[in-house]
Amino acid sequence: MVFVMQRLVKMTPFLFGIGFIAPLLIQIMALGGFAGPWGLSRAAFGLAFGAGWGLLAVWRGRWL
Amino acid sequence: MSKIDFDIAERIDWTADVAPIAWPGDPEAAARTQLRALRKEELAIARGFYKGASWPYAVISLAGFATWLALFPLTILHLINPLAACLVATLIGIGGFITGHEGMHGNLRWNTSKSAGKSQTRRDLLLNEWVGWISLIPIVIPFTVARATHIAHHTHCNDPVRDPDYCDHAPNSWAALFKTWYNRQPGVQGVQYNYGRVLRAMGTPEAEAAQRHGLLYHLGFLAALSILAWTGHAIAAAMVWWLPRQLALSYIRFTFSWAPHHPRTQAKGRYGNTRVFRSRCGHLLSAGMQYHVIHHLYPNIMIHKNKAAFYALRPVLEARGVDCSALPQRD
Known part of the structure; x- marks a missing residue:
């Protein structure tokens, strides 16, 4: 149980990426009337961006 | 001889x-x-500074929490500008830390004729707990974590290992500001890491409960933000909770932890573990932290009385070797 929780906590930047950054980006893009780049939908781009940034934060240990 | x-x-x-x-x-x-x-x-x-009405702290914490909750529908329904909501929520987060901090020291009383620091009734204990819990929700810190680690900070002030707030040390104010952000990064041994480490070292049932609460808050905050965001309210969640929390935590770490304890290499004695300084931001914006020495000497004096207590105690402090020269002789 402790191991599972530790892994979960370690992965929270990724979860934050898909749970919060992705929908935030999608809604900001919708508010500004921006379409997703490279023919992607806003949702696909938001999820890719959020998941990617989150994984990078897990790997690097920093958001920036 | x-x-x-x-x-x-x-x-x-x-x-x-x-x-x-x-x-x-x-x-x-x-x-x-x-x-x-x-x-x-x-x-x-x-x-002489112990007694006094503590009910304003309880009222402010309750009003702040209610206002903060109200900011969500107000922002979602576009009844308030998101930037204004962010500013108000940030102030509530900072104010919540101040009211919660009085709860950490058990300074709140139902009977205002009783001095803080004397034995508490059950109602007093509940009042301190209630105010502490609701005050700290906007900045997502469980009251049990805040109380245990804050008492550890008082007990082991400026100890590089045992003071959980020691990680805020920085050579200057710009570095300190940077560190308020850096110490929240997921892979950095910052505030969260040190709070967990100190709580584990305590090994008491209260510290274990605090660790559980910390984990629940951490995951609960993530879940709450995700639910709000994926139900179409990401901007409200960002402007009322996520961003104000970041801003409030940076202010709290800088103003309440770095500024009064800089450079943290001072003697660890009760008269030497804080510094008396003149703030460029004024009394209100620096939350009276120029007089933090009073808080470390007498944590049961409520924060709004620290300035008056400092000037009353100044001759004694100077006799004890506290450098008070940064502040004028009289207010």
Whole structure:
């Protein structure tokens, strides 16, 4: 149980990426009337961006 | 004959009319007598600041929490500008830390004629707990975590290992500001890491409960933000909770932790573990942290009385070797 929780906590930047950054980006893009780049939908781009940034934060240990 | 502690003797105001000087007897005994007299004088002055109404803290915390909750529908329904909501929520987060902090020290009382620091009734305990829990929700810190780690900070102030707030140390204000952000990064051994480490080292049932609460808050905050965001309210969640929390935490770490303890290499004694400084931002914006020495000496004096207590205690503090020169002689 402790191991599972530790892994979960370690992965929270990724979860934050898909749970919060992705929908935030999608809604900001919708508010500004921006379409997703490279023919992607806003949702696909938001999820890719959020998941990617989150994984990078897990790997690097920093958001920036 | 034992060695005279000239260091102590030099710091004593020998002209002060506080106690008969045991001179020409043993000089060390005379120094001790003077120190005892100083201590008595200090306690007598400090006790005068213990009593007072603490209900405004409870009212402010409740009103702040209610306002913060109301900001969500107000922002979602576009009844308030998101930037204004962010500003208000940030102020509530900072204010919540101040009211919660009084709860951490058990300073809140139902019966205002009773001094803080004296034995508490069950109702007093519940009041402190309630105010503590609701005050700290906007900045997502469980009251149990805040209380246990804050008491550890008081007990082991400026100890690189045992003071959980030591990680805020920085050589200057710009570096300190950077560190408020850096210490929240997921892979950095910052505030969260040190709070967990200190709680594990405590090993008490209260510390274990605090660790569980910390984990629940961490995951609960993530879940709440995700639910709000994926139901179409990401901007409201960002402007009322996520961003204000980041701003409030940075302000709290900088103003309440770095500024009054800089450079953290000071003596660990009760008179030397804080610094008296003049703030460029004024009394209100620096939350009265110039007088933080009073809080570390007498945590049961509520924060709004620290300034008055400082000026009343200043002669005693100076006699004890506290450098008060940064502030004017009188307010």
